[in-house]
Amino acid sequence: MNGSLLEVSAVSVTFDGFKAINRLSFSIGPTELRAIIGPNGAGKTTFMDIVTGKTRPDEGQVLWGEELTRNLVGMDEARIARAGIGRKFQRPTVFEDQTVFANLLMAHKNNRSPLAVLFYKPKRQDIAAVETLAARIGLAEQIRRKAGELSHGQKQWLEIGMLLAQDPKLLLVDEPAAGMTLGERERTADLLKEAAKTRAVVVVEHDMEFVRRLGCKVTVFHEGSMLAEGSLDHVTRNQDVIDVYLGR
Amino acid sequence: MRDLFRNTPSLPVFIAVLVVFALGVTVLSEAYGLGVLSTSFVKTLGKTACLALVAIAMDLVWGYTGILSLGHFAFFGLGGYMIGMWLMYARTELIVLDSLAAAPLPPTPGEISDAIASQIFGVVGASDFPMVWMFAHSFWAQMALVVLVPGLLALVFGWLAFRSRVTGVYLSILTQAMTLALSLYLFQNDSGLRGNNGLSGLQNLPGADAIPQATISIWFFWASALALLLTYVVAAFVVSGTFGSVIRGIRDDEARVRFLGYPVEGFKLFVFVLTAVIAALGGALYYPQAGIINPAEIAPIASIYLAVWVAIGGRGRLYGAVIGACVVSLLSTWFTGGQAPDLNLGVYTVKWVDWWQVGLGLSFVLVTLFAPRGLGGLVDLVSHRLSPNRHGAPLGPDTGALREKEAEQ
Amino acid sequence: MIRRLIISVLLLFLCSVTAQAQDMTVQDVLQAHREALEKSSRRTIGPVIDAIADSGLPAARLVLERWRDREMWQRENDGLFFYGEPVDRSTERLFDFETGAEVGVYSTRDLDQLKPNSGIQAMIAAALVKFQLNDPDPAQRRTALEAIARSGEAAHLAPLRRSIPTETDPVLRAAKERTERLLTIAYGATDAERVAAIEHFRGSLFLDVRAALNPLVETRTVYAADLPADANIKRRLRGGSADLPVAEAFALLVDAGVVTPPPTVDERKSALIAHTRDGKVAGIPVADLNTQEIRDRAYAALAARGDVPAWDPAFSEARAVEDAPFAEVYTEPSAAVTEAAEETLRSINNTVAWNQVLDLSLDGLSLASIYFLAAIGLAITFGVMGVINMAHGEFIMMGAYTGYVVQQVIPDYTVSILVAIPLAFAVTFGAGVAMERLIIRRLYHRPLETLLATFGVSIALQQIAKNVFGTQVRPLTAPDWLDGALVLNDVVGISYIRIAIFVLALIFLGIFLFIMQKTRLGLETRAVTQNPRMAASMGINPGRVNMLTFGLGSGIAGIAGVAIGLYAKVTSELGQDYIVQSFMTVVVGGVGNIWGTLLGAGLIGFLQKGIEWFNPSNTLAAQTYMIIFIIIFIQFRPKGIIALKGRAAGD
Known part of the structure; x- marks a missing residue:
């Protein structure tokens, strides 16, 4: 199992002459936890946009799957999501108008075609799975409440819960710890670590303490390409990384 | 079915109210009861039921899915045209057969067809049947077209628009352009649908000359009420389950739904086509009661009024759309019909015929500004519904998303 | 054939008459035709008129003029002809034609008046043309020439030709030569001269040339x-x-x-x-x-x-x-003539086609200017604030009605237009600011609600206009100097109003660019457009910027209203006629860029004219096809011609 699940190779994208991503290459294995760090404008979010199909790269390939047989470039977001890539945004984006249960049920892995959804009737095991998941993210009490009534941290968990309900092979998580209390952070880190046991997880984070808590391999982005890769201690000793972060 | 009732508390209430109302109208009607209600008023009620029906469609597409379509009256009108073609053909055929019966030779099929064509198209200076009338002789074929033509138009238009991810006001303007293009096309004499004359005499059902209009009007009222009821049930079914969750998700945050793996375009297209078909069926019931359909009926303004009804009634709830359509269209009829007493302000006498439109426009502004939940919001006051208090924070990151105070169900 | 025969006989006759002219007086000529004159019938009078006109006598013209004016009298006792001046109701003073000497005063009882009917009068007038062609007064000669050009006859050809060598005025001479050629095309004696005349007009754009050539190729x-x-x-x-x-x-x-x-x-x-x-x-x-x-x-x-x-x-x-x-x-018997006519018409049609393209382009340009004027305000508010103002059309209407009201107060059209333009701007600017403060500000970031609320305003304003001004069309009259059209040739022409609107559009483009690039408001507007939060933190008041921008956009709509009102009907529905096209212009052009609006207006204007040209009888169909085109266009450029890209697009 030393093969990769996702392999991004030599990808570039330009916005109005500004090279947001410059011949970036990146790969991750099927059950790996990875943190991506980098200063503002390093291209972290754009990288996620490319993998999830929101932004189409000007050149390069994004290969996917056990055998790396599928090229994700040119597929739309929904298909990429169905292929097994889940994404959590920086700001919690849950459907505030709907209950926690409805949010999770919507995310629950199922046939996504309109007609199938229209005539879908949740089976007993679907409901049980959703309730289990709610308990896992600590929202069992809130399951009938509207998502909009939750606290900020609870929304973050709900969103992570929705990602898990999708049962993706790869999880892309953008700044999960932002705005959380210390206790919530610990819990979030544990959730992610546990998730990474069965799937690949990529976490983009600014907070070095949080990254340290994750205790995983770290990739440093700078100006749209990879600057360094390795353990957190390894990359923080790297002179280039120090220069970038402190500013020469 | 039980799920449906559980998920939609308004459904039993709605059914009960509608049944009681229909019975009441029947008892008060000329045809089957006391004769308190005039035939024309029964017709107005029947037409209003059809408008409520298309308002539900509008609510589905706008209030639930967030697509502000300014073109749904195009489908309504097309439905009317499709049924109107059969009504006009069949009735003209009877008239022609009647007049040819006295001829020295019995007419040939060709002569009958020519006579019908010159009767129908005389006003636009033509005497041949255009291609679009090829099925007009068959009731069932035209009924199929009632569904197929608007459905296909919605499918093609929706596919083009959603595929290229046109959203928000762009999409609204595009739908408006669609209905404008259609009405301009129909205004031409050589469109094959009698140009600005439209189709007329639709209130006369072929072969039903012996039946008084009073009776026909109550039949149509029943049919309209039944159609409204069925539409309500279908709409409740669509919005109650996970499908409802998904389309409301699309309304609040389309991108997020996409990242959940749902083909957003497919869902939008489904709702768009479904509502187009509902609107078309509404039109097919409406125009035989109205008696005439012409291209002015599908001018962009009509579709915008549809949005007005739904907004005033309260969007994002099915009964809101029904309330809005009924209240606004009945009030409009009352005020513009000259029945409302003039308001004497001393210096100026307000004639409602002139000023109703102004009042409607301004009240619409006020509703949008201060009562986004519309008249349906009154229901919440009664039911003391608990709703989250998040001080008006946005429900989603989309700029077009609903605010908290409009969020429903 | 027959026609040519008649002409040659006439010519022969003419020569013989002039030969005798030396020893004849005009009285002799008249006496020679006395019977026909007395009878005065249209069928028999022709030779008489010809005889007089071709007599070559100096008094011939006088005879014809007096005769035409019913001032010629015949003395009953000897049958001689004179012209008379009325003394009173029953007496005439007679004069001799030849000498102009007074003959005496006679009672009308002893005289017979010659009363040519209108048909004969016309024949006399035609005969007089040849005298007028040589009249010393250039104005007379011009009038005669124009008469010939209007309704030329075979008989005009010879006198026209004879008058050319003696023509002194170069302009008139050119005109005479041209008319002579046109007459030759129809009545020339030989094929060769007709062909030469036809070929002379290759590529000519004048309608009269085509009118002269078309009968030749009739089949x-x-x-x-x-x-x-x-x-x-x-x-x-x-x-x-x-x-x-x-x-x-x-x-x-x-x-x-x-x-x-x-x-x-x-x-x-x-x-x-x-x-x-x-x-x-x-x-x-x-x-x-x-x-x-x-x-x-x-x-x-x-x-x-x-x-x-x-x-x-x-x-x-x-x-x-x-x-x-x-x-x-x-129908024309001569193959040489028809061939030359076909050839010349081909070359003319070629030139006409090119000029039609030019004319069409001018039409398209002027339509584009109108759409630009109507849409620019919409584009500003949509681009800067993301707000679709459905009442924009009603602001255009308000501008037009402002122009109308000003004209009721100030009768001078030039002054009233000059007053109306700033006043319309002020009125709609105020309305726009009021609407921004009262409605749009409260619905910020909710474009669909804004769309609907402004629609509410739109129907209210429309009905108010209907109540105040009635449903009838109100005139907004352009000043005299804007009447008429700049005519380049018989194909290309453009009315001055349209030119003025084009100029107005240019001015507004300039003003807009100036405001956006050179003023503080422009700088702040651009800042708010790109990043409202950042702009606010830098001390820019986005509320104020939005208010002014919205006012500006509405004000321009008011001026567009005055311009549109000058050539379109001012009714309460004026705005509705332009609003959808304005939306299209903005959508096609792309949001937030004035050049996009310009391109959008250009595309839609030219497209509409182009489609109308293919199918001129049906402007409704043209609009239908244009809208379908735009719907398809949006497929390929969902964000318009000029689209913002990347993060700035905010998607």
Whole structure:
């Protein structure tokens, strides 16, 4: 199992002459936890946009799957999501108008075609799975409440819960710890670590303490390409990384 | 079915109210009861039921899915045209057969067809049947077209628009352009649908000359009420389950739904086509009661009024759309019909015929500004519904998303 | 042929008359035709007029003028002719034509007045033309020339030609030569001179040239079996081809008497009715005759008995015309002339086509200017604030009505327009600011709600206008100096109002660019457009910027209203007619860029004119096709021609 699940190779994208991503290459294995760090404008979010199909790269390939047989470039977001890539945004984006249960049920892995959804009737095991998941993210009490009534941290968990309900092979998580209390952070880190046991997880984070808590391999982005890769201690000793972060 | 009732508390209430109302109208009607209600008023009620029906469609597409379509009256009108073609053909055929019966030779099929064509198209200076009338002789074929033509138009238009991810006001303007293009096309004499004359005499059902209009009007009222009821049930079914969750998700945050793996375009297209078909069926019931359909009926303004009804009634709830359509269209009829007493302000006498439109426009502004939940919001006051208090924070990151105070169900 | 013969005889006659002229007086000429003069009939008077006109006598013109003006009298006792001046109601003072000497005062009882009717008067006038062509007064000569150009006759040709060498005014001389050529095309004596005249006009754009050439190439389609040998055939045709449909060809055959048409469906039906006996036709009950097939069978039975004309069911018009010869024949007999005319018309049409393209472009440009003016305000508010203002059309209408009201107060159209433009701006600016403060500000970031709320304003404003100004069309009159059109030639022309609107559009483009690039408001507006939060943190008040931007956009709509009102009907629905096109312009052009709006307006303006050109009879269809085009266009450029890219697009 030393093969990769996702392999991004030599990808570039330009916005109005500004090279947001410059011949970036990146790969991750099927059950790996990875943190991506980098200063503002390093291209972290754009990288996620490319993998999830929101932004189409000007050149390069994004290969996917056990055998790396599928090229994700040119597929739309929904298909990429169905292929097994889940994404959590920086700001919690849950459907505030709907209950926690409805949010999770919507995310629950199922046939996504309109007609199938229209005539879908949740089976007993679907409901049980959703309730289990709610308990896992600590929202069992809130399951009938509207998502909009939750606290900020609870929304973050709900969103992570929705990602898990999708049962993706790869999880892309953008700044999960932002705005959380210390206790919530610990819990979030544990959730992610546990998730990474069965799937690949990529976490983009600014907070070095949080990254340290994750205790995983770290990739440093700078100006749209990879600057360094390795353990957190390894990359923080790297002179280039120090220069970038402190500013020469 | 039980799920449906559980998920939609308004459904039993709605059914009960509608049944009681229909019975009441029947008892008060000329045809089957006391004769308190005039035939024309029964017709107005029947037409209003059809408008409520298309308002539900509008609510589905706008209030639930967030697509502000300014073109749904195009489908309504097309439905009317499709049924109107059969009504006009069949009735003209009877008239022609009647007049040819006295001829020295019995007419040939060709002569009958020519006579019908010159009767129908005389006003636009033509005497041949255009291609679009090829099925007009068959009731069932035209009924199929009632569904197929608007459905296909919605499918093609929706596919083009959603595929290229046109959203928000762009999409609204595009739908408006669609209905404008259609009405301009129909205004031409050589469109094959009698140009600005439209189709007329639709209130006369072929072969039903012996039946008084009073009776026909109550039949149509029943049919309209039944159609409204069925539409309500279908709409409740669509919005109650996970499908409802998904389309409301699309309304609040389309991108997020996409990242959940749902083909957003497919869902939008489904709702768009479904509502187009509902609107078309509404039109097919409406125009035989109205008696005439012409291209002015599908001018962009009509579709915008549809949005007005739904907004005033309260969007994002099915009964809101029904309330809005009924209240606004009945009030409009009352005020513009000259029945409302003039308001004497001393210096100026307000004639409602002139000023109703102004009042409607301004009240619409006020509703949008201060009562986004519309008249349906009154229901919440009664039911003391608990709703989250998040001080008006946005429900989603989309700029077009609903605010908290409009969020429903 | 005959015409040419007449002309030569006339010329001969003319020469002989002038030869005798030396020893004759005009009285002699008149006396020679005394009988015809007294009779004064239109049929016989022609030679008399010619005789006088061609007599070459100096008094001839005077005679004709007095005669035309009913001032010529005949003395009853000796039959001599004089011209008279009325002394009172029953007496005339007579003068001699030749000398102008007074002859005496006579009672009208002793005189006969010559009263030419209007037909004869016209003939005299035509004869007078040749005198006027040589009149010392250039104005007279011009009038005469224009009369000839308007309705030229063969008889004009000779005097016109004779007047050319003595013409001193170079402009008039050129005009005379031109008119002479036009007359030569129609009435020239030889083919050679006609061909030369025709070829002279190659590529000319003037309508009168085309009017002179078109009759030469007129054709008629005929059955060509017994065509005269010298017929000027344009081409041979086959019956049933695209140029000659079967029905027309068959009608020609029938007209030529080559075939007898078989009884038509209606005739056969009448025959069946006429031969109904005891409810049966040829043994078939009438009730059964309800298909064409059975009717045909019944008719065949009747025909077999000889009761009705025979009818062959297998007869086909197509086959009848298949091998018959048909031809298109010129009415003009001379092949050389028609060939030259066709050639010249081809070259003219070529030039006309190019000029039509130019004319169409000018039309498109002016339409584009109107759309630009109507849409620019919308584009500003949409681009800067993301707000669709459905009441924009009503602001245009308010501007137009402001112009109308100003004209009621200030009667001078020039001054009133100059007052109306800033006033319209002020009125709609105020309305826009009020709407921004009262409505749009409260709905910020909710574009669909804004759209609906402004629609509410739109229907209210429309109805208020209807209540105040009524439903009838109110005139907004352009000042005199904007009347008329700049005519480049007979094909290309553009009205001054449209030019003015184009100039106005340019001015607004300039003003807009100036405001956006050079002023503080522009800087702040751009800042708010790109990043409202950042702009706010830098001390810019986005509320104020939005308010002013919205006011500016609305104000421009008001001015557009004045401009549109000058050539369109001012009604309460004026705005509605432009709002959808304005939306299209903004959508096609792309949001937030003035050049995009310009391109969008250009595209839509030119496209609409282009489609109208392909199908000129149907402007409704043109609009339909244009909207369909735009819907398809959006497929390929969902964000318009000029789209913001990347993060700035905010998606």
